[in-house]
Amino acid sequence: MQSVRKWVCVAALLSGGALAAGSYRVQSGDTLSGIAVRAGISVSQLRAANPHLKNADAVQAGWVLTVPAPGRGAPARSGAAARRTHTVRSGENLTVIAARYGLNLTQLLSANPAYRNGKALWAGAKLVIPARTAPAANRVTIRAASTRASAWAWPLPGHHAISSGYGERVLEGEAEMHYGVDIVAPQGTPVRAARSGRVLESRPDFERGWGWTVVLEHPDGWITRYAHLSTNLVKVGELVVQGQPVGRVGNTGRSTGTHLHFGTYLRWDPHDPLSLY
Numbered sequence: 175m176q177s178v179r180k181w182v183c184v185a186a187l188l189s190g191g192a193l194a195a196g197s198y199r200v201q202s203g204d205t206l207s208g209i210a211v212r213a214g215i216s217v218s219q220l221r222a223a224n225p226h227l228k229n230a231d232a233v234q235a236g237w238v239l240t241v242p243a244p245g246r247g248a249p250a251r252s253g254a255a256a257r258r259t260h261t262v263r264s265g266e267n268l269t270v271i272a273a274r275y276g277l278n279l280t281q282l283l284s285a286n287p288a289y290r291n292g293k294a295l296w297a298g299a300k301l302v303i304p305a306r307t308a309p310a311a312n313r314v315t316i317r318a319a320s321t322r323a324s325a326w327a328w329p330l331p332g333h334h335a336i337s338s339g340y341g342e343r344v345l346e347g348e349a350e351m352h353y354g355v356d357i358v359a360p361q362g363t364p365v366r367a368a369r370s371g372r373v374l375e376s377r378p379d380f381e382r383g384w385g386w387t388v389v390l391e392h393p394d395g396w397i398t399r400y401a402h403l404s405t406n407l408v409k410v411g412e413l414v415v416q417g418q419p420v421g422r423v424g425n426t427g428r429s430t431g432t433h434l435h436f437g438t439y440l441r442w443d444p445h446d447p448l449s450l451y
Contacts, residue, residue, distance in 0.1 A: 195243035202235045203349045207274050208342055209233070213241045216276035258303040262295055268446060270341045270351075275303050279449060294443045326368045326450045327416050329400060329436050330423070333359035337433055340446040353444040354399065354437030361432050364419040365400050368438075373412045378426070384435070385427025388420045399437035402429040 193213040200209070206227070210217045221227045223242040233239070260271055268289060272282040283290050285304040328334070338356040342349065367390060374397070375389035386403040404424025408414055425432045438447045 193241055195241050198239050198241050200233045200235050200237040200239060203344055204233055204235070205342070205349055206231070206233055207270070208344065208349060209239065209241070210276070211273040211342065214276070215242060217274050219276065260301045260303050262297055262299045262301065264297040266295070266297075267341065267444065268295060268449065271301060273341060277304070279446065283449070290449075294440050327366060328451065329366050329368050329398075330357050330359050330363060330434055331366065333357055333363065337431070340448065353439075354401075354435050355447050356433045356435055358431075358433050359423045361404060361423060361425070363423040363434075365403065365421045365423060365434055367414045367416055367418050367420050368398050368436075369396065370416045371398075371414060373408045373410050373414060373420075376406045376408050376410050376412075376420075380427055383428030385429060386421065386424060387427075390414065390420070395441045397439040397442060399435070399439075401435035401437070402427050402433060 193209065195213070198209065198213075206217050206220060210220045213220070219242055220239070223240045227233070227239075258275075260275070262271070268279060268282055272279050275282075281304060282301070285302040289295065335358040336355050337358050338352055340352060340355055343352050344350075365388075369390070369392045371390040371392040373388065374391045375387060377387065378385065379387045379401075384399070384401040386406050387399060387401040388403065388406055388408060389400075390398045392398070400421055402424055403421035403426065405422040406420070407422070408418075408420045414420060423432060423434050429435075436447050438445050438450060
């Protein structure tokens with residue numbers, strides 16, 4: 175299956191990347207968690223349907239796997255017995271952990287309320303994994319922003335289509351972590367500061383694939399990145415207010431279409447931007 179390009183709409187992304195129940199031949203770059211996410215199941219369900227994966231941490235190209243339907247492949251449990259814990263490993267984030275257990279981010283945060291307001295996730299922390307009551311939601315949606323004074327402003331008002339969400343993905347045949355969300359908008363659309371702060375970076379960063387990028391630091395330790403811009407509108411050291419244009423949407427750097435890469439970090443620890451709205 176060819177990897178889906180970042181610039182396509184959400185509906186095309188879903189139709190091209192989802193796996194139906196049945197047999198699937200492993201492709202180069204596939205991972206257990208990646209296959210499970212595309213099938214809408216947990217890794218444990220995928221292992222249960224393929225006994226030879228019981229002790230395997232990786233899959234090999236060419237293997238043929240049985241992909242169970244969502245909600246099948248593992249014995250059902252109820253009540254407290256269905257709740258498990260997960261010990262966070264280095265490099266994991268809430269979105270990836272939720273997908274691994276067949277949950278969506280809202281379900282995981284509901285069981286772990288301490289992380290609802292952006293608390294940093296450290297290796298070794300233990301998360302409660304709730305019982306899965308419904309198939310994980312694949313479509314990325316934007317919730318209405320809060321009206322409280324400290325709310326985050328959406329960087330592209332009127333443009334909410336996400337072509338690539340936060341977490342594991344396959345791009346150009348290679349598995350990688352995507353530490354942000356890609357928001358589709360026309361070339362030149364003004365990109366606005368999600369919060370007030372100071373300009374930490376405003377430069378072309380083609381070495382790391384960001385293209386023209388702006389990075390803002392905010393008073394409480396949060397940092398935001400706006401990448402693949404066509405134009406930068408602020409300078410390093412400048413103070414900006416929430417909603418102020420800091421650049422314009424473009425297609426520079428490692429980008430396969432016109433969009434904004436929006437990343438959020440708490441003291442440089444990446445967080446899913448959608449969890450802040």
